[in-house]
Amino acid sequence: xxxxxxxxxxxxxxxxxxxxxxxxxxxxxxxxxxxxxxxxxxxxxxxxxxxxxxxxxxxxxxxxxxxxxxxxxxxxxxxxxxxxxxxxxxxxxxxxxxxxxxxxxxxxx
Amino acid sequence: xxxxxxxxxxxxxxxxxxxxxxxxxxxxxxxxxxxxxxxxxxxxxxxxxxxxxxxxxxxxxxxxxxxxxxxxxxxxxxxxxxxxxxxxxxxxxxxxxxxxxxxxxxxxxxxxxxxxx
Numbered sequence: 001x002x003x004x005x006x007x008x009x010x011x012x013x014x015x016x017x018x019x020x021x022x023x024x025x026x027x028x029x030x031x032x033x034x035x036x037x038x039x040x041x042x043x044x045x046x047x048x049x050x051x052x053x054x055x056x057x058x059x060x061x062x063x064x065x066x067x068x069x070x071x072x073x074x075x076x077x078x079x080x081x082x083x084x085x086x087x088x089x090x091x092x093x094x095x096x097x098x099x100x101x102x103x104x105x106x107x108x109x
Numbered sequence: 110x111x112x113x114x115x116x117x118x119x120x121x122x123x124x125x126x127x128x129x130x131x132x133x134x135x136x137x138x139x140x141x142x143x144x145x146x147x148x149x150x151x152x153x154x155x156x157x158x159x160x161x162x163x164x165x166x167x168x169x170x171x172x173x174x175x176x177x178x179x180x181x182x183x184x185x186x187x188x189x190x191x192x193x194x195x196x197x198x199x200x201x202x203x204x205x206x207x208x209x210x211x212x213x214x215x216x217x218x219x220x221x222x223x224x225x226x
Contacts, residue, residue: 042153097202
């Protein structure tokens with residue numbers, strides 16, 4: 001079966017760095033997405049990785065290793081507004097999105 | 110855990126016809142479901158909020174007569190694209206709320222790829 005795993009909840013301190021991991025087992029691979037979702041809002045696209053390596057975009061970076069079925073989202077200089085759910089999703093060989101359950105990130109002062 | 114099933118996974122239809130997409134919550138009751146549209150490598154665009162037993166609330170710019178939403182039960186919401194045109198070709202995704210007012214209280218369907226020819 002297809003499976004995406006990510007931690008249920010993480011807590012970090014304002015100004016610090018946090019890494020959210022995502023491991024996947026899917027039927028084929030056509031890219032991995034990271035989204036941020038605040039309660040009551042639509043998910044916001046953060047990144048898309050289809051090749052191995054690190055993609056940096058401001059305070060957020062995303063890494064992919066296809067051979068390991070592994071990705072992480074790195075958030076630097078954490079701000080209180082970064083408290084949200086972070087969703088990992090993989091597009092399989094049929095171009096369907098397989099979603100992780102999301103990681104609830106709590107930022108403390 | 111909370112599971113949302115979305116069907117069909119993909120559909121090809123002729124211009125002018127209608128297509129129905131179903132979104133089911135399999136192991137929980139969802140009084141609220143959301144319908145999104147996704148363009149490549151972009152954020153999900155919220156189309157409408159579907160509440161069980163009442164009319165859906167559409168986002169600005171979304172034609173309610175074209176995208177018909179029905180949420181007749183606590184486990185099923187449907188989106189019907191009426192008189193589809195090639196510009197309606199997109200990836201449609203639903204989500205259901207299983208924890209109200211909670212970060213992470215949403216579960217997403219796998220999406221429906223609609224191609225209008």
